Amino acid sequence: xxxxxxxxxxxxxxxxxxFSNAQTDTTLxxxxxxxRQVIAYHPIAKQARLLTDQAxxxxxxxxxxxxxxxxxxxxxxxTNSQNSYSYFTPELKLPTxxxxxxxxxxxxxxxxxxxxxxxxxxxxxxxxxxxxLYYAGLSLPVGQGLMFDPRRAAxxxxxxxxxxxxxxxxxxxxxxxxxxxxxxxxxxxxxxVVLLMQLNVQLAENRLNFIINRIKxxxxxxxxxxxxxxxxxRREVLLxxxxxxxxxxxxxxxxYLWNDGNEPLxxxxxxxxxxxxxxxxxxxxxxxxxxVSRSQQIHPELLKLNNKIASLEVERKLNREMIKPRLTFDxxxxxxxxxxxxxxxxxxxxxxxxxxxxxYSALFLRKERxxxxxxxxxxxxxxxxxxxxxxxxxxxxxxxYNELQNLGNxxxxxxxxxxNANTLRNAEExxxxxxESSLFLVNQRERSLIESQAKLVELxxxxxxxxxxxxxxxxxxxxx
Numbered sequence: 497x498x499x500x501x502x503x504x505x506x507x508x509x510x511x512x513x514x515f516s517n518a519q520t521d522t523t524l525x526x527x528x529x530x531x532r533q534v535i536a537y538h539p540i541a542k543q544a545r546l547l548t549d550q551a552x553x554x555x556x557x558x559x560x561x562x563x564x565x566x567x568x569x570x571x572x573x574x575t576n577s578q579n580s581y582s583y584f585t586p587e588l589k590l591p592t593x594x595x596x597x598x599x600x601x602x603x604x605x606x607x608x609x610x611x612x613x614x615x616x617x618x619x620x621x622x623x624x625x626x627x628x629l630y631y632a633g634l635s636l637p638v639g640q641g642l643m644f645d646p647r648r649a650a651x652x653x654x655x656x657x658x659x660x661x662x663x664x665x666x667x668x669x670x671x672x673x674x675x676x677x678x679x680x681x682x683x684x685x686x687x688x689v690v691l692l693m694q695l696n697v698q699l700a701e702n703r704l705n706f707i708i709n710r711i712k713x714x715x716x717x718x719x720x721x722x723x724x725x726x727x728x729x730r731r732e733v734l735l736x737x738x739x740x741x742x743x744x745x746x747x748x749x750x751x752y753l754w755n756d757g758n759e760p761l762x763x764x765x766x767x768x769x770x771x772x773x774x775x776x777x778x779x780x781x782x783x784x785x786x787x788v789s790r791s792q793q794i795h796p797e798l799l800k801l802n803n804k805i806a807s808l809e810v811e812r813k814l815n816r817e818m819i820k821p822r823l824t825f826d827x828x829x830x831x832x833x834x835x836x837x838x839x840x841x842x843x844x845x846x847x848x849x850x851x852x853x854x855x856y857s858a859l860f861l862r863k864e865r866x867x868x869x870x871x872x873x874x875x876x877x878x879x880x881x882x883x884x885x886x887x888x889x890x891x892x893x894x895x896x897y898n899e900l901q902n903l904g905n906x907x908x909x910x911x912x913x914x915x916n917a918n919t920l921r922n923a924e925e926x927x928x929x930x931x932e933s934s935l936f937l938v939n940q941r942e943r944s945l946i947e948s949q950a951k952l953v954e955l956x957x958x959x960x961x962x963x964x965x966x967x968x969x970x971x972x973x974x975x976x
Contacts, residue, residue, distance in 0.1 A: 522768045523764075523766055523767050523768070524767075524769070525763075525767050525768070525769055525770065526770035527677075527680055527770055530676075530749075530752075530753075531673065531676075531677070533752075533754075534676050534752045535673070535975045536756075537753075537754040537755060538672060538676075540668060541669050544664070547661040547664050547665045548658070548661050548662055550661065551654075551658045551661035551662075552658070554654050555655060555657070555658060558650045558651040558654035559654075561650060561651065562592070562593065562647065563591075564588060564589065564590050564591075565588070565589040566586070566587070566588055566589075567589065568584075568586050569583070569586075570582075570583070570584045570585075575609075579607045579608065580607050580609045581606070581608070581609055581610050581611070582604075582606050582607050583603075583605050584602075584604040584605075585602065585603050586601055586602055587599060587601030587602075588600045591647065595637055595641050595643070595645055595648070596634055596635065596637075597634070598632075598633075598634060599631075599634070599635060599828070600631065600632040600633075601630075601631060602628060603628075603629040604629070631829070631850065632828065632829070633826065633828030633829060633849075633850070634827055635824060635825075635826050636824065636826075637822070637823070637824050638823045638824065639822055639823035640817055640818060640822040641822070641824075645817065646814065649810050649811070649813070649814040653810050653811075656803050656806045656807045656810065657803075660800055660803040660807070662799075663796045663797075663803065664796070666796045666973050667797065667800070670796065670971075670973070670974045670975075672752075673964075673968075673974045673975060674964060674968040676749075676752045677961065677964040678961050678964070679745065679749050679751075680769065681961050682745050683742070683745040683746055683748075683749045684770070684957060685953055685954060685956075685957035686741045686742040686745045687742055687768055688953040689742075689950055689953055690735070690739055690742050692738075692950060693731065693734050693735040693946075696731050696942070697728070697731045699942075700724070700727050700728040700731045701728055703724055703728075703935075703938075704721070704725060704728050707720050707721050707935065708721055723939065724935060746763045750762050784894075784897055787893060787897075787966075787970050788894070791890070791969070791970040791971050792886055792889065792890070794971050794972065794973075795889050795970070795971025796971055797885050797889065798882065798886065798889065798971070801882040801885060802882070804878050805878050805879065805882065808871060808875045809875070811871050812868065812871045812875065815867045815871050816868060818864045818867070819861055819865065821856065821857035822854070822855065822856040822857065823854070823855050825852070826852040826854075827852075828851075889969070892969040893966070893969045893970050896962065896965045896969040896970075897966060900959070900962040900963060900966055903962050904959065907952070907955045907956060910948065910951055910952045910955055911952060913951075913952075914948045914949055914952050917941070917944050917945040918945055920941050920945075921941040921942050921944075924937055924938050924941040925938050925941075
């Protein structure tokens with residue numbers, strides 16, 4: 497029996513040597529490296545980062561409503577080779593953030609047939625002559641548009657969209673990283689199962705050869721070789737299934753791998769996952785409470801709803817402003833110059849100015865009041881969504897925490913089961929070597945050990961996914 501034990505030890509040493517050599521032919525793809533590639537190169541991540549750029553472009557467009565504007569107009573008519581009239585009216589308009597428009601411009605005219613309103617009477621020639629008129633003044637909305645107007649509303653909403661786009665970017669990328677992490681740990685789990693099945697196939701093959709040799713020596717019954725062969729083939733089937741699952745999970749994982757040139761990448765043969773991120777840790781009740789409180793402040797869904805409410809508040813403020821009548825005052829003091837020489841004019845604010853008033857208001861204001869009511873309803877609906885989402889986020893964080901804690905306990909228990917199953921297998925194998933047991937019982941013990949080990953691998957993968965799930969549920973930004 498001592499020779500048999502020595503041979504078994506030699507076989508196990510050969511197996512360990514085989515796997516140590518096999519590891520040198522593989523290339524690890526650690527989880528953090530995989531994570532980095534997804535964040536940097538995945539098309540969805542790149543699309544999400546464009547959301548903030550798009551929001552900046554929309555903000556720039558909204559600010560364009562306050563850009564200075566130059567308005568030029570030129571009209572000319574020539575009859576029988578004579579200039580009937582020429583009108584040139586340049587104007588510079590400066591919109592302001594307080595609703596007042598500053599305007600400055602000129603009215604220049606010349607010709608034989610001028611509009612009396614745009615010319616100056618010359619008593620010497622008893623005719624109207626062209627002139628150059630320069631003016632500057634203000635356009636002031638007293639009613640609608642004084643406190644708020646569509647330009648300022650568009651600017652404020654564009655600023656809100658900056659925050660909303662940032663929240664949407666975090667939401668989209670976090671969701672991508674959550675799913676990619678789950679698929680990575682599925683791939684890692686399938687790889688661990690392949691290694692487990694490879695080891696057990698090698699053990700079954702060695703045991704089959706060992707039984708055959710003992711049968712030749714007359715130390716075992718020939719029927720034992722059938723039992724050993726069945727177990728060997730059964731484990732070969734399990735190994736093939738595990739390799740198929742590893743290949744398919746690898747194909748699924750390759751969906752997340754891209755290069756900087758927006759070209760998809762495939763997992764090359766020999767690339768294997770790193771170790772499972774299954775280090776157990778305890779989250780105190782205070783830390784959990786802080787995580788819940790923080791989730792109510794930074795979760796992307798809540799940020800989106802809060803910014804939606806802010807946008808609707810801007811819309812409601814504008815709708816309230818639109819109920820007011822439109823009353824605008826225009827005042828433009830000026831100095832006039834006749835063609836050829838300048839005549840000073842005294843009291844330009846009294847004797848030379850333009851003044852105008854415009855008023856507009858709908859009689860029933862049904863459109864304006866209807867828009868205001870519709871916005872109020874939208875605000876109430878969004879507020880209901882906000883309260884419901886807060887409650888769901890808290891419960892999701894607590895549920896993720898409970899799952900993480902439960903999986904940690906299950907891993908501890910399962911590790912004990914694996915140790916016990918391994919002890920029973922070793923004891924049964926010793927009894928078999930001593931002729932006190934059968935190969936059938938040894939295989940049964942080993943099957944139980946394999947199932948326990950596979951279950952432990954599964955629980956560790958679930959634990960790694962649960963840690964990512966807790967981070968995602970709390971809304972923490974999962975990328976730099």
